[in-house]
Amino acid sequence: MIPSHRGRLIGLILFLLVLIWFSTRDGEEVSDNLHGRGDIQRKAAASAKIASPINERERSGFSPSTPIGNNPPVVKSIRLLPIPVSAGEVVRAEVITEDKDGDFVQLTYEWQVNGKPISGNDLDTLSGDQVHSADTILVFVTPSDPNSKGATRVSPLTTVLNRSPEIVSLPPSTDENGKYTYQIVAKDPDLDSLSYILLKGPPGMEVHPTTGLVQWVAAPVSESQSHVGLEVNDGKGGKAVQQFTLHITATK
Template sequence: MKRITPLIKLIPCMALGLTALAGMAAPSWAGNSVYLRSTAGAPWGVNTNETAMDRVFGAGQWSDARYETTNVASLLSPNTSFIYMEGSDKNADELETFLTANKAAIELWVSSGGSLLLNAAPNEGDGMDLGFGGVSLTYALYTDRASAVNASHPIFVGPFTPTGTSWTGTSFGHATVSGGGILPIIKNSDNNDTVLAEKTVGSGHVLFGGMTTNNFHSPTTEAANLRANIISYASKFAAPTVVVNSVVINPAKPQTNSSVTAVVSATGPAGVKLTYSYQWKKNGVDLPGETGRTLDLGKPGAGDRDDSISVEVRAIAGLATSAPVTSASVTVVNASPVANSLSISPTRPNTNSILTATATATDPDGDAIRFVYVWMKNGVKINGEDGSTLDLSKPGNGDNGDSISVLIKARDYSAASAPLTSDSVAIGNNGPSITSLSVTPTAPGTNDLLTATATAVDPDGDAIHFVYVWYKNGVKINGEENATLDLSKPGNGDSGDQITVLVKARDYSAASTPWTSSPVTVSGVFAPAINARRSPSPSGGVS
């Protein structure tokens, strides 16, 4: 492990317990800036830190105090605006003891507006917790080559110049700092570890360092100016003012499955882009993980009907963070149902069909759902038809060729879905229906002429014609497709045969259900007219 040999031998001295300081008289500070180290002696026996303090504040215009003897209450009072706490070399354990004993008071003093330079390049111990939300000093991690993270940072600009932007040393630092959201200022050029960083805490500011005294740094002039600039910047730092002026949640009446967005108005330093942190709350309690500008109320647990939703916002400008501002609450209102699907059956109706609308819907709040129906013919509302079915046989509801659709809304107790319209169905031709069928004569002879008499109706008023098929003993008689059947024709019927006729009524495109007549039985008795027709003529023919 690399060590730096102290320039003088340190003389141990007795440390006075902090609890014994309560009754001590408050010291009279010179000015309002304090340099604080241990009674163990100046780091490496040199006074380069004191020289830097003189350059910044003037000799006699700052106070030189010790961890072991200082009055903590007076040190951390509003009368002190800047403290340089040094923990390098043999001061490390004393700094750690002081920080541990007074952590809460130090952090309160800073957050109330104090400025603190906290530096330690230890030659003892094993690093330490510097506080302020998890900032750690890691020892021993040595830095021989250091460089500026951002050359435009104020400590590299002045008031003491030149400072340069890169330095060497044996060593430049004994430790690195990390964690707690710090912003790096100086880094180890070889591995990018942070040697000096800063953080705004409330209304105050802290610089965290792991640097040795500047007598170990090169170039010498630049190193001395750098240390003075660090002290000057730390003591004069003023956190930029950032203010959240208003926070409004939009929309003001969200529903269960909607999203809400924080609309923020804030002011900050000119030319600095503001960013924001968000924490959404439900009924006043933080919603874990909900830290974006928008909150999706559709996520389980994010917000249901009647829940109160608010958001806490902070504006951020670089190192500065505004005080938190919480919006006025909005109440989640009843969510409308959502109509999911709609269909009509049958899909090929005729003028006598009854159409049925089948709909599905969901309600985000789990409310009961009912449907409102509006039936339309050729795009025009059919008055009085507001049920789930439509009877096309009812005059005016639909005729052959008409296009029928239905519009629905799903409703809960107070809200309705967006309307949903079905696909249209076209009313097709309605076939005729046979109403009666008979065959005469009912007891024919073998020479009789049978006649089928049918009646039918067509719902569409179309012209009707009939199709006939005659049967003998249940077998079709080929070629006999008229309304009459001549039994004298060979093969059409003899004594004892049973004759029936099957009839269909047809319009221009559709046919009825077929009807079959009651059978008639052919007898052997000849009707006189038929016998006369069959009397032998003198020539031997049939007259």
């Protein structure tokens, strides 16, 4: 009986030891599993924190590679100075621009005189030797900034002032040795070429169209034929007229 009781006791002890061993092993696995899940959760949370700013930017439509929009510059106004423009004067373009981004604005100029482009001049001025009376002048202006080019704008058409010529000579009223000669002297402030016209005079009187020399073989004339009218014309609408009376009486 005693050996049988001892055997059962030993078996019970062995059973308890096996039970304890299994319990310890299961606990370690549970602990490991719990620790493993914790690590995964912590790593996931850290990844979420790192990814969060990117996700926020993506949700807002922003990324570092997205370019910021540029507003092209605009020409607000152009005017040509001086006012009025006279022949031989330097013409300057006064331009007002706007750039909403505050960028530096560069301007390109293209001049036209009488509808013809002036090559080789992209400055804001037109040389006086290219400015003649009655010319029509305009300029095209194109603005640009470091990122874009704006729309081209054209100035109002400007017509160069045409000043009339002036006759500065005085005509003789009588003939000399049966011949009447008179050299017309005229000045044009715009340096235009002048032409000379006989408006009225006695029969046989002539005036040279380019030199202005008046010639006539004196002869008795009636009072109505003794009136002389001369015109100097610059061909651009400017003119000067001179009138006088010859003191030669027709023989009855």
